Amino acid sequence: MGGEGGGRKTRRSLIAIVVAIVTLLLAAIAYGAARWHARTTSLDFSSHTKEHVADDVAHVRQEIVSEEAGLDAAADRLESQLSSPGAPPTRMELFRMLRSEASKRGRGARILENGQPIAWWGEDLRANAARTYQFDVTNLYITRTRTTGPYVIETYQRIPNDLDEQSAIRPDIHWIDSATFHGGFLRQDPGTYR
Numbered sequence: 576m577g578g579e580g581g582g583r584k585t586r587r588s589l590i591a592i593v594v595a596i597v598t599l600l601l602a603a604i605a606y607g608a609a610r611w612h613a614r615t616t617s618l619d620f621s622s623h624t625k626e627h628v629a630d631d632v633a634h635v636r637q638e639i640v641s642e643e644a645g646l647d648a649a650a651d652r653l654e655s656q657l658s659s660p661g662a663p664p665t666r667m668e669l670f671r672m673l674r675s676e677a678s679k680r681g682r683g684a685r686i687l688e689n690g691q692p693i694a695w696w697g698e699d700l701r702a703n704a705a706r707t708y709q710f711d712v713t714n715l716y717i718t719r720t721r722t723t724g725p726y727v728i729e730t731y732q733r734i735p736n737d738l739d740e741q742s743a744i745r746p747d748i749h750w751i752d753s754a755t756f757h758g759g760f761l762r763q764d765p766g767t768y769r
Contacts, residue, residue, distance in 0.1 A: 639717065643707075646719040646730040649676040649684060653730070657686075658723045669694030681734065687727040704729040712736075 656672050657664070664672070669686050677684040677697030685695035702709050704718040718731040 642717050642732045642734075643719070645679075646717060646732060649682075649730045650719045650721045650728050652676060653684065653686070653728045654721045654723045657726050657728070666694055670696060673697070676730065679732075682730075682732050684728070684730045687729065688725050690727075698731065698733045700729065700731050704731060 653672055653676055673684045673686065673694055673696035676682075679697075681698055683696065683698030683700055685692045685700065687693065700716060700718070701711065702716065704720050707718060709716040709718065713736050715734045715736065716731050717734070718729060721728040
């Protein structure tokens with residue numbers, strides 16, 4: 576009877592040792608796999624980051640080109656209407672022309688005569704439209720200008736630099752916390768990471 580009870584204890588001990596060995600072996604495999612994954616991730620991070628940034632830059636450039644084309648088309652249509660033969664348009668007619676060209680969010684247009692705005696619609700442009708790209712504290716403005724007869728036509732798009740909202744240029748990217756257009760070097764706020 577003592578031999579049979581000792582055999583069970585030995586068998587239980589062997590089972591416990593085998594379970595412990597298998598558990599340690601599985602833990603070692605899991606640890607090794609995690610270390611390998613962490614190493615390959617850290618090695619690939621720089622190249623993946625460069626790919627993401629290159630893709631984002633290409634996307635932003637494409638969006639800017641698209642905005643410029645839309646502004647050019649609006650300015651061309653306005654120029655065509657203003658240069659058509661006949662009596663010069665009234666101020667009310669100028670406002671009506673601009674309304675149809677500046678209905679998109681962030682879009683604006685104005686007509687100047689002798690350097691003074693005589694009709695405007697949409698976003699306010701608080702600067703001279705002499706440059707294609709202009710920055711203020713919170714916005715990037717893309718502008719287009721045409722001259723026809725006594726009129727200067729300005730069409731422009733405001734793209735906000737609002738860190739609290741998703742980018743108007745690339746709202747579908749979730750790995751970027753924020754993107755800011757700027758005219759010079761940005762200063763990093765204390766406690767932030769780049």
